[in-house]
Amino acid sequence: MAFPIPRRLLLVSNSRLHGEGYLAHCEEQMRSFFGGKVNRVLFIPYALHDQDAYAKTAREKFESLGYELDSIHESSDPVEAVRKSEAIFVGGGNTFRLLKILYDLNLIPEIRKRVLHAGIPYMGSSAGTNVATISISTTNDMPIVFPPSLEALGFVPFNINPHYLDPDVNSTHMGGLREGSMLLVEGNKATLLGRNKARLFLRGQTPTEHEPGADFSFLLTSS
Amino acid sequence: MAFPIPRRLLLVSNSRLHGEGYLAHCEEQMRSFFGGKVNRVLFIPYALHDQDAYAKTAREKFESLGYELDSIHESSDPVEAVRKSEAIFVGGGNTFRLLKILYDLNLIPEIRKRVLHAGIPYMGSSAGTNVATISISTTNDMPIVFPPSLEALGFVPFNINPHYLDPDVNSTHMGGLREGSMLLVEGNKATLLGRNKARLFLRGQTPTEHEPGADFSFLLTSS
Numbered sequence: 001m002a003f004p005i006p007r008r009l010l011l012v013s014n015s016r017l018h019g020e021g022y023l024a025h026c027e028e029q030m031r032s033f034f035g036g037k038v039n040r041v042l043f044i045p046y047a048l049h050d051q052d053a054y055a056k057t058a059r060e061k062f063e064s065l066g067y068e069l070d071s072i073h074e075s076s077d078p079v080e081a082v083r084k085s086e087a088i089f090v091g092g093g094n095t096f097r098l099l100k101i102l103y104d105l106n107l108i109p110e111i112r113k114r115v116l117h118a119g120i121p122y123m124g125s126s127a128g129t130n131v132a133t134i135s136i137s138t139t140n141d142m143p144i145v146f147p148p149s150l151e152a153l154g155f156v157p158f159n160i161n162p163h164y165l166d167p168d169v170n171s172t173h174m175g176g177l178r179e180g181s182m183l184l185v186e187g188n189k190a191t192l193l194g195r196n197k198a199r200l201f202l203r204g205q206t207p208t209e210h211e212p213g214a215d216f217s218f219l220l221t222s223s
Numbered sequence: 224m225a226f227p228i229p230r231r232l233l234l235v236s237n238s239r240l241h242g243e244g245y246l247a248h249c250e251e252q253m254r255s256f257f258g259g260k261v262n263r264v265l266f267i268p269y270a271l272h273d274q275d276a277y278a279k280t281a282r283e284k285f286e287s288l289g290y291e292l293d294s295i296h297e298s299s300d301p302v303e304a305v306r307k308s309e310a311i312f313v314g315g316g317n318t319f320r321l322l323k324i325l326y327d328l329n330l331i332p333e334i335r336k337r338v339l340h341a342g343i344p345y346m347g348s349s350a351g352t353n354v355a356t357i358s359i360s361t362t363n364d365m366p367i368v369f370p371p372s373l374e375a376l377g378f379v380p381f382n383i384n385p386h387y388l389d390p391d392v393n394s395t396h397m398g399g400l401r402e403g404s405m406l407l408v409e410g411n412k413a414t415l416l417g418r419n420k421a422r423l424f425l426r427g428q429t430p431t432e433h434e435p436g437a438d439f440s441f442l443l444t445s446s
Contacts (some may be wrong), residue, residue, distance in 0.1 A: 136366065
């Protein structure tokens with residue numbers, strides 16, 4: 001895939017490590033990812049039911065890092081909120097609920113435009129990481145609602161299974177991000193970050209383990 | 224729901240307990256459920272990829288209990304196979320794959336007719352238990368394919384989560400069947416069988432634990 005402007009993605013496995021605060025385990029990576037130019041981050045809380053409470057938690061965290069946070073659910077025009085956004089953070093929760101609302105509100109093409117054509121940074125955690133990939137086919141969540149498709153934002157040409165635990169996966173081309181892990185994508189370069197190794201599944205091959213710092217850029221070329 | 228003929232269901236959480244043979248943990252309940260009148264059982268192996276191997280495993284088990292087994296995937300006319308069936312067993316695997324094939328082959332209305340109007344016994348295990356309920360919204364499986372709907376056979380007006388492990392469920396009206404558990408439905412009577420307790424979730428209520436032998440008939444009246 002050739003993008004006119006380098007895509008910038010920070011795809012985190014999970015929002016909270018046991019015994020730590022919200023997004024505490026990826027604070028350093030967030031600072032470096034959003035950097036000094038971003039002032040306001042648009043938060044997408046649709047994966048959870050209580051969006052007010054979720055926005056409050058996310059706002060406190062982002063403000064502590066020096067960024068203003070607008071939650072899209074507080075906007076009267078979500079499409080316009082995406083069009084004006086300078087950075088996006090999609091939080092975790094139920095992946096089916098998240099994807100369905102993104103479709104229902106017609107936000108999929110708008111988020112794609114901002115990330116792939118305007119080049120704004122996209123951070124996802126858990127469900128927000130799932131929807132950044134080609135499809136949500138490797139979510140562990142229950143299908144509590146029925147989205148019109150499993151196809152997602154497609155910022156990377158593979159699947160990710162956040163909260164990766166179990167070796168018995170059904171997909172033939174995906175990666176498993178253990179809790180505490182994240183994937184940083186800058187244009188055509190992909191790097192594993194965080195504290196834990198990740199497990200890579202390729203069709204017809206034995207799964208392989210990769211240390212933090214591993215270069216996953218080869219996964220960004222379409223198969 | 225009023226059925227003209229009593230429905231007969233044996234809904235098993237899982238096909239194999241750790242260290243035991245295929246369907247060994249529910250052998251006694253299968254004998255008593257299918258009884259002496261059933262000669263041939265129609266097996267539906269669509270939840271797994273290797274249907275030949277799956278049918279072989281199931282056939283060996285059913286033959287050891289004195290029943291012939293026909294696998295629907297060996298039939299040139301699956302709809303006709305259901306129409307002629309005197310008992311059905313739907314095996315486990317991936318619930319999304321199973322439900323999609325049932326829709327693709329137009330088997331949903333045919334299985335409903337056999338079970339609800341002709342009153343033939345329906346046994347499900349894992350994915351086969353999920354598809355017997357109102358919807359597959361409480362499956363733990365990954366959505367590796369996209370069925371046209373989450374709506375399932377609807378033989379009981381609630382959801383079941385087979386392989387129940389985790390208290391953090393999203394549904395508000397469901398039951399959790401731990402491995403080794405099963406639910407027997409005979410007309411308007413529902414009974415918990417097997418070795419383990421089950422956990423019942425009702426909207427707005429604290430979940431409750433129920434011992435094997437518990438009468439769950441009250442769940443069969445539509446909410």
